[in-house]
Amino acid sequence: MLLLLAVICAAPIAVSYFVYYVVKPAGGSTSYGTLVEPQRPIPDSLVVTGEDGKPLKLASLHGRWLMISVDNSACDKACVTKLYFMRQIRAAQGPERERVVEVWLRTDAGKVSDVIQKAYPDTNMLIANPAQVSAWLPTDAGTQLTDHIYMVDPNGNLMMRFPKDPNPSKIKGDVTKLLKWSSIG
Numbered sequence: 001m002l003l004l005l006a007v008i009c010a011a012p013i014a015v016s017y018f019v020y021y022v023v024k025p026a027g028g029s030t031s032y033g034t035l036v037e038p039q040r041p042i043p044d045s046l047v048v049t050g051e052d053g054k055p056l057k058l059a060s061l062h063g064r065w066l067m068i069s070v071d072n073s074a075c076d077k078a079c080v081t082k083l084y085f086m087r088q089i090r091a092a093q094g095p096e097r098e099r100v101v102e103v104w105l106r107t108d109a110g111k112v113s114d115v116i117q118k119a120y121p122d123t124n125m126l127i128a129n130p131a132q133v134s135a136w137l138p139t140d141a142g143t144q145l146t147d148h149i150y151m152v153d154p155n156g157n158l159m160m161r162f163p164k165d166p167n168p169s170k171i172k173g174d175v176t177k178l179l180k181w182s183s184i185g
Contacts, residue, residue, distance in 0.1 A: 031160070031174050031177070032162065032166075032171060032174050033151065033160040033161060033162045033163075033171065033174050034140070034160065034161045034163070035159065035160055036138060036158050036159055036160060036161055039153075039157035039158060040136060040157065041059075041155075041156050041157050041158075042058050042059040042062070042136070042152065042156045042157075042158070043059075043132065043135075043136055044057065044059055045132065046058045046059070046128065046129075046133070046136060047129075048105065048126040048127060048128045049109070049126065049127040049128075050124075050126060051124070051125055051126070056126070058105075058126070059156050061101060061103070061124075061156075062152075062154060062155060062156035063154055064098075064099050064101050064154055065099055065100045065101065065151060065152065065153060065154060065175070065178065065182075066100075066101050066150075066151070066152035067086050067090065067100055067101070067102050067103065067149060067150070067151060067175070068103045068104075068137075068149065068150040068151075068152060069082045069083060069086060069104050069105070069149055069150075070104075070107065070128075070133055070137065070145050070146055070148075071104065071107065071146050072106065072107050072108050072110065072146075073106045073107075073108050073109070073110030073111060073112050074110060075112065075113070075116055078146070078147075082149055083102075083116070083119075083120050083123060085166065085168040085171065086123070086149060087102060087122070087123065088168060088172075089171050089172045089175055090102055090122075090175075092172050092176075093172075093179060096176075096179045096183075099179055099183075100179070101124060102120070102122060102123040102124065103123070103124045103126060104124065104125045104126065105126055105127075105128040105133055106125060106126065106127045106128065107127075107128065107130040107133070108127070108130075109127050112125055130145075133145065136158065137150055137161075138161060140161070140163065140164065143163075143164045147164035147165075148161050148162055148163070149161075149162040149166060149171065150162070151174075151175070151178070153178075153182070160174065160178075162174075
């Protein structure tokens with residue numbers, strides 16, 4: 001009877017080891033975004049123009065998580081949607097939101113509409129050279145640079161790309177995990 005009880009208690013553990021090491025769960029990743037491997041540091045040569053008109057190295061923003069969108073200054077509906085998602089995802093982080101910076105890399109020096117400036121006052125609206133940005137940021141097959149939202153870690157490494165037409169609640173889950181696990185230690 002004691003041996004039967006031991007077998008019953010040990011069975012779930014034995015099955016879990018068998019499934020993990022022999023069957024191997026599909027996917028292997030629990031993140032919604034695509035991890036960028038190897039990580040790509042922000043190029044030192046990537047100089048952007050700040051909202052004050054002064055040049056600034058993008059790498060100088062390291063120290064916090066950067067959520068980056070790339071679009072032209074005219075900002076069409078898809079651009080506004082990404083800016084909205086980024087603002088809401090950051091706001092949903094509660095007290096941890098101060099660790100995330102929203103960055104809109106604009107690919108031209110056109111004027112940003114007053115409506116967008118007022119709606120997204122916490123977004124860094126920086127002008128960047130499109131050729132340098134596209135050399136640094138990867139895209140999925142069949143997509144453009146402007147289709148994605150990117151995450152850069154506090155060390156200045158590009159580490160995640162979210163898909164075209166993303167699900168904001170899944171991005172929020174990834175950002176929440178990143179903030180949680182990066183604060184432990």
